[in-house]
Amino acid sequence: MVEPLIQRSRSIVRIAGLVWIAALAWVVTPLAAVGAPLPPLPEGIASFGGAVAGDALYVFGGHIGKTHQHSIENLSHRFLRLDLEAPYQGWQELGEVAGLQGLPMVAHGRRVCRVGGLTAHNHAGEKEDLHSIAEVTCFDPDTDSWHDLPPLPQPRSSHDAVVIGDRLYVVGGWQLRGAGNDPVWHDTMAALDLSAAAPEWKTIAQPFRRRALAVAAAGARLVACGGLGTDGTSRRVDVYDPSTDRWSEGPELPAMAERMKGFGVSAFGVGDRLYLSGADGIVHALVAGEASWQERLGRLEEPRFFHRLLPYRDRLLFIAGAGGSGHLANLESIAVVDLIPGSVPLESDEATADATAEQVAER
Numbered sequence: 001m002v003e004p005l006i007q008r009s010r011s012i013v014r015i016a017g018l019v020w021i022a023a024l025a026w027v028v029t030p031l032a033a034v035g036a037p038l039p040p041l042p043e044g045i046a047s048f049g050g051a052v053a054g055d056a057l058y059v060f061g062g063h064i065g066k067t068h069q070h071s072i073e074n075l076s077h078r079f080l081r082l083d084l085e086a087p088y089q090g091w092q093e094l095g096e097v098a099g100l101q102g103l104p105m106v107a108h109g110r111r112v113c114r115v116g117g118l119t120a121h122n123h124a125g126e127k128e129d130l131h132s133i134a135e136v137t138c139f140d141p142d143t144d145s146w147h148d149l150p151p152l153p154q155p156r157s158s159h160d161a162v163v164i165g166d167r168l169y170v171v172g173g174w175q176l177r178g179a180g181n182d183p184v185w186h187d188t189m190a191a192l193d194l195s196a197a198a199p200e201w202k203t204i205a206q207p208f209r210r211r212a213l214a215v216a217a218a219g220a221r222l223v224a225c226g227g228l229g230t231d232g233t234s235r236r237v238d239v240y241d242p243s244t245d246r247w248s249e250g251p252e253l254p255a256m257a258e259r260m261k262g263f264g265v266s267a268f269g270v271g272d273r274l275y276l277s278g279a280d281g282i283v284h285a286l287v288a289g290e291a292s293w294q295e296r297l298g299r300l301e302e303p304r305f306f307h308r309l310l311p312y313r314d315r316l317l318f319i320a321g322a323g324g325s326g327h328l329a330n331l332e333s334i335a336v337v338d339l340i341p342g343s344v345p346l347e348s349d350e351a352t353a354d355a356t357a358e359q360v361a362e363r
Contacts, residue, residue, distance in 0.1 A: 038087050038317070044327030045076055045320050047158075049105030050308035051112045052317070056141065057082040057310070058112045059319065061100040067322060071124040075099030079139075084312050094144070100133070102157035104215075106168060108194050113138040113149065115170055118157035121178070129179040132157040136192075153190050153201050158211035162222060162269075164242060166195035171206060171215045171224050185209040185230065189240075207247050208238055212306070214267035218274040219288035225276055226253050226262015233261040237286075254284050254295045264305030264322070270336070275316055279305040282344055283316070283334065296346075297339035300332050311336075 041059065048062025058081050065074045079094040103117030115136050121129040134151035152170060159173025169191050175184040187209050191202045206224075213227025222240040226233075237250035253262045256278055265278035272288040281303030285294040300318055307321025307328070316339075318332040 036087060038082070038084075038331040038333065039090050040329040040331065041080065041320055042078065042091060042329070043076070044329040046306040046322040046327050047101045048076065048308070048320065049100075049103045049114050049117070050310060050319055051105040051107040052084070052310045052312050053107040053110055053112050053141070055083060055085045055312075057084055057312070057317070057319075058105060058139070059308075060105050060112075060114050061097065061103065061117065062320070063101040063306075064327065067326070069124070070120055070128050070130055071122050071126065072099060072120050073124045075101055075120060081141075094139075102132075102159075102173075104159065104161040104170075106161050106163045108138070108163050108166070108168070110142065111138045111140050113168070113194075115161045115168070116152055116156040116159060116173070118176060127179055130176045131155070131178050132173075132175045149192065149194075150199060150201060153188075153203055154184075154186065156186060156190075159186070160213055160215035160224075162215045162217050163194070164217045164220060164222060166193055167242070168192045168194055169215070169222055169240075171222070172208075172213045172227060173211050185211070204240075204245070206238070206240075208236065210234060210236075212264050213262065214265045214276060216267040216274045216276075217269035218286055219269075219272040221288060223250060223267070223269070223274055223286065225267050225274075226265045226278070228263050233259065233263040235261045251286070251290075251292050253278075254282075254293050256280055256282075260305070264307075266305075266307050266309040266318075266321075268309050268311055268316075270311050275309060275311075275339075277304075277307075277309055277318060279303055283339060285339065285341075294341040296342055296344040298334050299344045300334075302328065302330065302332065304328055 045062030045064055049060035051058050060079050062076045064076045077096045077099045079097045081092045081094055100117035105112055105114045118132055132155035134155040136149040137146045139146050155175045156173040161170045171189040173186050188203045189206045192199050210227035210229045214225045216223055224238045235253040239248050239250040260279045265276055267274055267276040274286045277283045281300035283298040302323050304321035304323045308319040310317045314336050315333045320328050
C-alpha cells in the first residue's frame, strides 16, 4: 500500500509542477508573443484618450454611464496604465484627473499627451452645459508628473490627433460653448513642434468640417478618415502632405452601414499602412500612395465605435468603446499577420453596425 501511495504522490507533484510551469510561462510571456488576454478596464468607457508608449498602454477619461447623457457624473476621472509585458498585474491607477471626453491622447517618446476635450458644468438631471477646452499637457512616466504645453489656438473636442516625427497635428472637431450657444465647427487644424524649446502652434486650413473622425499617419502623410459633418455622417478621406503643405482627397472608406459610415471610427498607422475599424467591427487597411483600401482583413468579436485602435509590436489592440451592450470595458487584440484582405465574408455588416447604433441610442 505504501508504494502505490508514493507513486500517486509523485504523479500529483509532477502534474502540479507542470501546471505551475504553464502558469509561469503565461505570466512571463509578453502579450506580443502569444496574444494573451488583456484585463478589462475598471468600467465601460467610450470617447476617451488612449495611447501606447513603450510597453505601457494608457487610458484617460472618457464617457461613462448611459449613452447621450452628459454631466459631471458621466465623465470618468480615471487615468490608467497597463503594462503590456505583464498584463496579469492589472490596471494601475495613476491618480484622479479632470473629467474629460472627446479627446485624443498621443505618444511622443515615453511621454503621453492629452489634447483638448469636453467637460461638463452641469450635474445629472440638469440642463446640459458642455464646454470644449484648449488644454494640452503631457505625462512623464519617469517623474510621474504632468507638464503643460501651450494651449490650443481654440478650444476643441470630438477631434483627433497624430504625431508625425516630432510634430503634433490636431484635426477636426468643434468648439462647444455652453448652454444656449451654437457650436463652432473647426475648419483649421493646428500643428505643434514637440521638439522645440519654446513650441508655438501653427494653424493650417483644412478642406472640411467634421468631428468624430479618425486621424492617423500612413508613411509621412496625415490621413483624416470619416466622421460627422453638418450634412451627416461621412466616408470621405482627406490626406495632408507635410512636405508640400497640401491637402488632397483620398479613397473613400470601404462600404459601411449607410447610417453610420465613418462615424466614430478609430485608426492608427504602422509604417506605411493605416488600419481602421468602425461600428461594424470590420478591420480595413490603407497603404500610403494606393488608390484603394485593403478591405475586410478581420472582424472583432464585439463590434464597437468611439473606441481606440492602437498597435503594440505585432498586434493591434481594440480598446473599450460603445457597443450593442452599452459602453465596453473589454479589450480585443488581433495579430497583424492574421489580417488578410478579403478574409471576412460579405455579410450583413450594415445591419450589424446599424443594430449597434440603435442599441447604443436606446441606452
